[in-house]
Each structure stands twice: as C-alpha cells, then as structure tokens.
Amino acid sequence: MTRMAAYEEREGKKDIAISGYFRGDYISLQLLKSAIYATVGFALAVAMYVLYNIETFLEDFYKMDFVDFLKGILSKYCLVLSVYLVISYFVYSYRYKKAKHHVKQYNQLLKALMHMINIDRKGR
Amino acid sequence: MESLLVIKQQLTSFYTRFEAYIVPVLKFLAMLIALLFINGSVGFMTKLKNPAIVLILALLCSFLPVNVIVLVAGLVIVAHMYALSLECAVVILFIFIIMYALYFRFTPDDAIAVLLTPVFFAMHIPYVMPLAMGFVGSPVSCISVGCGTAVYYILHFISGHQDALGGGGLGDLDVEEMLGGFKTVTDGILKNDAMIAMIVTFAVTIIVVYLIRRLKINYSWQIALGAGMIVCFVVLLISSAVLDADIGIGGAILGLIVSSLLVLVLQFFIFNVDYSRSEYVQFEDDEYYYYVKAVPKVTLDAPQGRRKRKNTRRSREDYYDDDEDDY
Numbered sequence: 342m343t344r345m346a347a348y349e350e351r352e353g354k355k356d357i358a359i360s361g362y363f364r365g366d367y368i369s370l371q372l373l374k375s376a377i378y379a380t381v382g383f384a385l386a387v388a389m390y391v392l393y394n395i396e397t398f399l400e401d402f403y404k405m406d407f408v409d410f411l412k413g414i415l416s417k418y419c420l421v422l423s424v425y426l427v428i429s430y431f432v433y434s435y436r437y438k439k440a441k442h443h444v445k446q447y448n449q450l451l452k453a454l455m456h457m458i459n460i461d462r463k464g465r
Numbered sequence: 466m467e468s469l470l471v472i473k474q475q476l477t478s479f480y481t482r483f484e485a486y487i488v489p490v491l492k493f494l495a496m497l498i499a500l501l502f503i504n505g506s507v508g509f510m511t512k513l514k515n516p517a518i519v520l521i522l523a524l525l526c527s528f529l530p531v532n533v534i535v536l537v538a539g540l541v542i543v544a545h546m547y548a549l550s551l552e553c554a555v556v557i558l559f560i561f562i563i564m565y566a567l568y569f570r571f572t573p574d575d576a577i578a579v580l581l582t583p584v585f586f587a588m589h590i591p592y593v594m595p596l597a598m599g600f601v602g603s604p605v606s607c608i609s610v611g612c613g614t615a616v617y618y619i620l621h622f623i624s625g626h627q628d629a630l631g632g633g634g635l636g637d638l639d640v641e642e643m644l645g646g647f648k649t650v651t652d653g654i655l656k657n658d659a660m661i662a663m664i665v666t667f668a669v670t671i672i673v674v675y676l677i678r679r680l681k682i683n684y685s686w687q688i689a690l691g692a693g694m695i696v697c698f699v700v701l702l703i704s705s706a707v708l709d710a711d712i713g714i715g716g717a718i719l720g721l722i723v724s725s726l727l728v729l730v731l732q733f734f735i736f737n738v739d740y741s742r743s744e745y746v747q748f749e750d751d752e753y754y755y756y757v758k759a760v761p762k763v764t765l766d767a768p769q770g771r772r773k774r775k776n777t778r779r780s781r782e783d784y785y786d787d788d789e790d791d792y
Contacts, residue, residue: 353562374570375570378567378569378570380564380565381562381566382562382563382566382567385559385562385563386563388559389556389559389651390646392647393647393648393651394642395644428569428571429570432571432605442508449750
C-alpha cells in the first residue's frame with residue numbers, strides 16, 4: 342500500500358495523465374510541441390548566424406540571391422525538424438508504452454488490494 | 466559494513482521522516498552553491514553579488530520546482546553578462562533559450578544535472594555527473610549533462626576574457642564594436658574544442674554506464690562503474706587528441722578516481738544487493754508467465770543491527786517495483 346501511495350504521489354500522476362490519451366493523440370500532441378520547440382530553436386540559431394555574418398550580408402546585400410539563401414535555410418530547417426521529430430517520436434512512443442505498463446501494474450495492485458479488503462470484510 | 470548499513474538505514478529513515486523539510490533545504494543549498502559559483506566566476510553585476518540578494522534568491526528557490534531554479538540561475542547569468550556587455554548577454558540568452566528548448570523537451574526531470582554539472586566542474590570532479598547519471602538517469606540524460614557542461618565552459622570563457630569582452634551596456638552603444646564583440650563571444654563559445662571533447666566524452670560515458678548496468682548479469686553496477694571509468698578516460702584521450710583540445714590528463718585521472726569513489730557511495734545508497742542470495746522465481750497472471758531473477762537487497766533486520774541473512778521469496782509485488790528507468 343505504501344508503494345502504491347508513493348507511486349500515486351510521484352510518477353503515477355504523470356503516467357495516469359498520459360494513459361488518458363489514445364496513443365496516436367498523445368504522440369501527435371507531443372510531436373506538435375516538439376515542432377514548436379525546434380522552430381524556436383532553429384529561428385534563434387538562424388538569428389545568431391545572421392548576426393555573426395552581418396558584415397558579409399551587408400557587403401553582399403545587392404549581389405545576394407535571396408531565393409537561394411532562403412532555400413538553403415528552409416532545407417536546413419526541414420532537416421533539423423525531421424531529425425528532431427523522429428527522435429521525439431521514439432522517445433514519446435516509449436514513454437507512452439511505459440506509462441501504460443505502469444498504470445496496468447498499478448491497477449492490478451489496486452485489484453489485489455480490493456480483493457484483500459473484501460476478504461477482510463467477509464471475515465468480520 | 467554493518468555500521469555503514471546502520472548509518473544508511475538511519476539516514477533513510479531520517480529522510481523519510483523529514484522529507485518535507487530536507488528537500489527545500491537541499492534545493493536552498495544547491496542554489497546557494499550555484500549562485501556563489503556564478504558570482505565567483507562571472508559576477509559583473511555588483512547588485513546581484515550582494516549577500517542579501519544571494520540569500521533571498523536561494524531561499525526563494527528552495528520552494529520552487531528544480532526546472533524553475535535552473536531558469537532563475539540562467540537569468541542571473543544573463544544579468545551578469547548584460548553588466549559586462551550587451552552582445553555577451555544576447556549570445557548567452559540565445560544559447561540558453563536553445564539549450565532550454567532542447568533539454569526541457571526531453572529531460573525535464575534531470576534539471577538538477579544542469580545545475581550540478583558546472584558546480585562539479587568547479588570542484589575539478591566533473592566525471593561524477595556522467596557516471597552518476599548513467600546509474601540514476603537514462604541515455605537522454607546526456608542532454609542535461611551536456612547543457613551543464615556547455616554552461617560551465619561558457620562561464621569559464623567569459624571569466625577568462627572579460628577584459629576583451631567588456632564593452633559596457635546600452636550606454637556605450639557602438640554598433641561596429643558590438644558586432645565584433647558578438648563574433649568574438651560566439652567564436653569563443655562555439656569553437657571551444659575542450660567543451661566539445663567533454664560533451665562527447667560525457668555522452669558516451671552515460672550511454673555505456675546505462676547499458677552495462679541494465680544487463681542481467683551479476684555485479685552489473687560495479688562492472689558498469691569500472692567500464693564507465695575506462696571508457697570515459699579513453700574517449701577523453703581520443704576526443705582531445707582529435708579536436709586538439711587542451712585537457713590535463715593527470716587531472717582527468719585524479720578526477721576520475723575521486724569521482725568513482727563518490728559514485729560508489731551513491732551506489733551504496735541506491736543499489737546495495739547481495740548477489741550470493743539471488744534466486745529465480747516463476748509466477749503467472751492472466752496474461753503472462755514471469756521468469757524472474759530476484760536479487761535481495763542488503764538490509765538490516767532490526768535496530769539491533771543484524772544483517773538480513775534469511776532468504777525470503779520475492780512476491781509478485783516486489784517484482785513490479787523493480788522496473789525499467791524512465792526514458
């Protein structure tokens with residue numbers, strides 16, 4: 342009972358929340374969040390790159406092919422986003438599977454506890 | 466050994482009894498040490514170095530979640546950087562946001578590793594973190610330890626080049642000088658070979674320790690520690706040679722030995738089992754048959770201090786408690 346209470350108090354809260362979702366819904370939601378984080382991180386990295394090379398940009402401002410430059414940025418963004426999403430997919434699939442497994446074990450222990458309580462009541 | 470077990474049991478029961486008070490105190494101490502380290506290395510804003518402010522911040526953080534503590538520590542660093550120069554503050558803020566986005570997505574529970582890694586670096590025993598996180602964490606812990614390592618090297622670089630980087634805040638706004646400063650800071654931080662060598666070494670060490678300690682073999686934790694030490698040293702040698710990084714090998718050996726001793730103490734508290742009394746049990750539920758190897762924990766019977774010798778068959782409930790780690 343102590344262990345069940347400890348689980349309920351700590352990891353249980355997260356696990357129960359996760360297992361409330363369907364697998365597809367949970368992973369989609371997490372992938373969406375990951376995409377937002379990756380976009381913010383990539384935007385900041387691009388901003389740093391532009392600031393770092395600002396002198397070159399200003400010098401070649403009129404010679405630059407902006408379409409080509411944007412294409413380069415976009416292809417790198419797609420690459421970063423894909424890698425980040427693939428990693429996120431594996432991580433969150435694993436977390437979902439584990440949360441479900443833990444909640445299942447917890448429910449089995451709850452059943453066992455209920456069974457013990459019932460036996461105790463009948464004994465009285 | 467028995468006296469050590471008595472101490473362990475007393476500490477455990479003390480912690481269990483006063484957990485509500487001990488956790489805030491530990492958070493307070495962690496934040497206090499982190500703030501003292503930050504102020505000692507990059508304390509450019511005199512207001513934030515005021516002991517009263519340090520104490521108030523540490524006290525405030527003792528009641529906050531660890532993730533927020535990391536955020537507060539990051540903001541303190543950015544404030545110090547702003548006092549040094551605006552370009553430093555901008556670069557550090559950008560890098561911190563990128564790191565926070567990366568780390569917070571995957572390892573929000575490892576926030577303490579981000580905070581403690583720079584502190585252990587300052588104590589010259591950084592190897593504690595990859596070894597310990599290999600035992601208590603998971604492979605993704607290399608993100609939080611990597612972030613902590615990057616923070617240490619950023620602070621180290623800034624404190625070593627403060628004269629060259631100091632350009633004042635918004636008061637002395639000279640765009641050309643600022644852009645030059647921006648380039649210097651970015652180069653100094655991102656082209657730091659020692660930092661890259663350390664991040665690679667720590668990541669490999671965490672993964673190796675994690676994989677070995679999860680093996681179903683006797684003494685896996687002890688083997689993992691030994692293998693972790695060797696791998697850490699070898700990868701450090703290789704990566705520092707490949708990247709031409711300036712890392713002291715003598716200091717690394719000494720640091721590794723001290724770190725492994727500290728990790729042994731940690732092992733004693735979190736994984737102290739008696740393999741000689743291992744037993745194999747079988748049971749089933751509605752859906753599965755379970756073939757379980759049960760290794761009893763070394764515990765004390767009673768306050769008299771007698772070590773448990775009797776074999777007890779593990780119940781199904783015990784099996785359920787031995788679970789995989791979080792990813």
